[in-house]
Amino acid sequence: MLQAIEARGLAKRFGAVTAVEGVDLTLAPGEALGLLGPNGAGKSTLLSLVTGLRPADRGEIRIFGHPAGSEAARKSMGLTPQSAAFPPQITPRELIAYASARHGKRPDTDRLLTAFGLQRLIDRRMAGFSGGEVRRVALALAFCGAPRLAVVDEPTTGLDAATQEAFQSLARDYVASGGAMLLTSHHWDEIEAICDRLTMIDRGQRVLDGTLAEMRATMRINRISLVVDGAAPDWLPAPDTDGRRHLESADSDAVVTRLVREGVGFRDLLIHPLALKDILAHLRHEV
Ligand SMILES: Nc1ncnc2c1ncn2[C@@H]1O[C@H](COP(=O)(O)OP(=O)(O)OP(=O)(O)O)[C@@H](O)[C@H]1O
Ligand SMILES: [Mg+2]
Incomplete structure (x- = not known):
């Protein structure tokens, strides 16, 4: 063509x-x-x-x-x-x-x-x-x-x-x-x-x-954010100024399962795919 x-x-x-x-x-x-x-x-x-x-x-x-x-x-x-x-x-x-x-x-x-x-x-x-x-x-x-x-x-x-x-x-x-x-x-x-x-x-x-x-497809990473009331496990990042904890994971289901299994008192859970801006930031670090 x-x-x-x-x-x-x-x-x-x-x-x-x-x-x-x-x-x-x-x-x-x-x-x-x-x-x-x-x-x-x-x-x-x-x-x-x-x-x-x-x-x-x-x-x-x-x-x-x-x-x-x-x-x-x-x-x-x-x-x-x-x-x-x-x-x-x-x-x-x-x-x-x-x-x-x-x-x-x-x-x-x-x-x-x-x-x-x-x-x-x-x-x-x-x-x-x-x-x-x-x-x-x-x-x-x-x-x-x-x-x-x-x-x-x-x-x-x-x-x-x-x-x-x-x-x-x-x-x-x-x-x-x-x-x-x-x-x-x-x-x-x-x-x-x-x-x-x-x-x-x-x-x-x-x-x-x-x-x-x-x-x-190469960046199947989700951005997870949530609020934890009470004690949070060590593996969760500290809260941001907005009071929410933010993390990225290729397996958001596993993160949620772990939160539930460990009895973490979380609320307002949000899961989003990475925006193009974040995907490009990741890929650029790889090139
Ligand atoms: N006619 C020109 N004479 C001298 N330098 C130039 C000329 N045109 C562009 N440049 C230089 O070439 C480089 C690339 O400029 P260009 O305008 O292509 O950038 P750009 O990616 O379109 O940027 P922007 O996002 O600001 O529009 C810059 O360093 C600019 O100063
Ligand atoms: Mg230009």
């Missing part, structure tokens, strides 16, 4: 700063890949190489088989950069018509306008748009004209909770209908909600890569 993105050995320096160093990336149609990493890790730089906005110093990138930055590659993708500014005189309707035309399709914009609450704004000049309103327009532009690949850099930063949810739902539908999506986010729950696979980069290098399902 032709990959939406096939990148090998990407590298990019800015003077003395190595922003990206030897990163491989693949993305199939119908798949969402989340790019994670601390500030300055190289995520946006990597996206600029994939979208052809900057040439790579080294490495090769193909978008549906075409070199990154080529006309064919450009036409197959929609993009929302981390920050975008628009001419003050322009309206969202004009921008959407322009962006849709690039994909050679009639704009089917109703869903987008509803999802991003743009109906009221569609014919207003963008001068005076709030930060979140500009962001909503920038996001809609990545999807209008139904591109085969959507590349979005920190899509929901600065958006209200309702619009974040609307974006996640739209993104899931886009991917379910065969779209390929590459996104960066500092919101782990967003990655968890949208992505099949994630790649973590740090100081320009890939430090972790895999499907969320694989990561969860």
